[in-house]
Amino acid sequence: MFWADKLLENIKGKQVINDSFTPSGIVHMGSLKGPVIHDTLAKILKEKKTEVEFRYGFDDMDPIDGLPANLMDSHGKYLGEPLFMAPGLKKDETFGDHFSKMMENLLKDLDIKPDILYRTSVLYKEGVFDKAIRIVLDDVEKVRAVYEEMYKKKLSDSWYPFQVICPNCKKLGTTKVTNWDGKEVEYECLSNLVVWAKGCGEKGKVSPFKGNGKMVWKVEWAAKWFTFGVTIEGAGKDHASAGGSYDIAMELVEKVFNAKKPMKLAYEFFLAGGKKMSSSKGLGITGDELLEVIGPQRTRFLMVKTEPNIAVEFSPKDSLAIPSLFDQYQAFSKSDEEDHKRVIYLSQANEQEDIPQTRFSTIAQLVQMPNTQNELKEVKDWVQYAKIWIEKYAPESEKFIIQKGVPQLNFSDQEKNYLKIISERLAKVSSEVDLAAKLYEWSAEGMLTTNQAFAAIYKALLGKDHGPKAAALIRSLDQNFVKKRFEEISKL
């Protein structure tokens, strides 16, 4: 049984699925795994006629706690401010808006339509979390006890799981709450609380409600589960390791909020060459880049075909990972196995796609040959994916460029003789199939093995010793051009 069907097999009653994204930077392809998995679960539950609410949130109340180098000049001064307050990269948007929109567009492309899209900054302002805030402040001993148990470390009596937006400098990342009197929290804005932002030194008292501040994020996570009644929320491995934030939030929701823990579902990262894929190391690609080259169907397929707790190796650059993924997609789509059919069904997005019969690697060769429009009619969208793959990701060995002049390579007498035979007889051959047969025949006549013979053709046309099907390559070109090229080489 497909893993997601199995996971939800015995589920009963209304389900609330939650997932969220911190809109603080470009969307790495790994960040799409959570949304695709949660959407798949929501779709299966809807199919089973289970009442389900799928919520997707943008955590834009979080402070900016780091910036890519190219934004330091323009946005360095906003480090520490909540994402919804700092200005964006364009007019009329906030920093959080900018990256939320990026993710929203990706969700649309992937056919992910949450029932509720929310921004935490809005919910805080509307007072949606006020009840949870009162609980964590009133019962702060219980919160501290969970942290102390988990980290085996004593917390100070003045530690509160809450930060306010400094009324003076607008930073949240720099403030520390030290007391709560049932109406207001006492806070300080510190210059040395974090290394990435410097507070202004302001001290005072302020109400913690209606958006004046936020719970620290592990507590906020549990508060969301309590407030929304979340029953299912998975987490990436970075949060889901033993004793990590996922575990703490699980303890908090039970021990502080007296609510049920959601179903636990930890999912693994993608690996690039055995290592965690990370955009900062130049491994891996962004969500936009991924969709551009494999389309929404293969993206969903990549994220759900394997059980979530197994890491998937996927190094798109300079490798055959992308053609292999298309091959696997084709194989699953033709398979009679129930699990394979199910994965293909759950990989569909928006419009129905006709899956070509031609292999992706062949399409990638055809797009590099002239005069192949007819052969490419059947494969439609995949032409575009193949072009992008060749342009941006394919290893050099997969790229074929018809050489404008005679390549500066050495040709043996046998090779020259073979090319001469082809140039003299090419005009009499009527079809690609016929030509393929003749190329074999003539290689024997020219005292060459077929491998040597084809290498001569590739050298003459592409300047390298390998290439796509030789007959197809020759037929894709202007026949006079081929005749002339082979003739020229035979006279060298």
Ligand SMILES: [Zn+2]
């Ligand atoms: Zn301040």
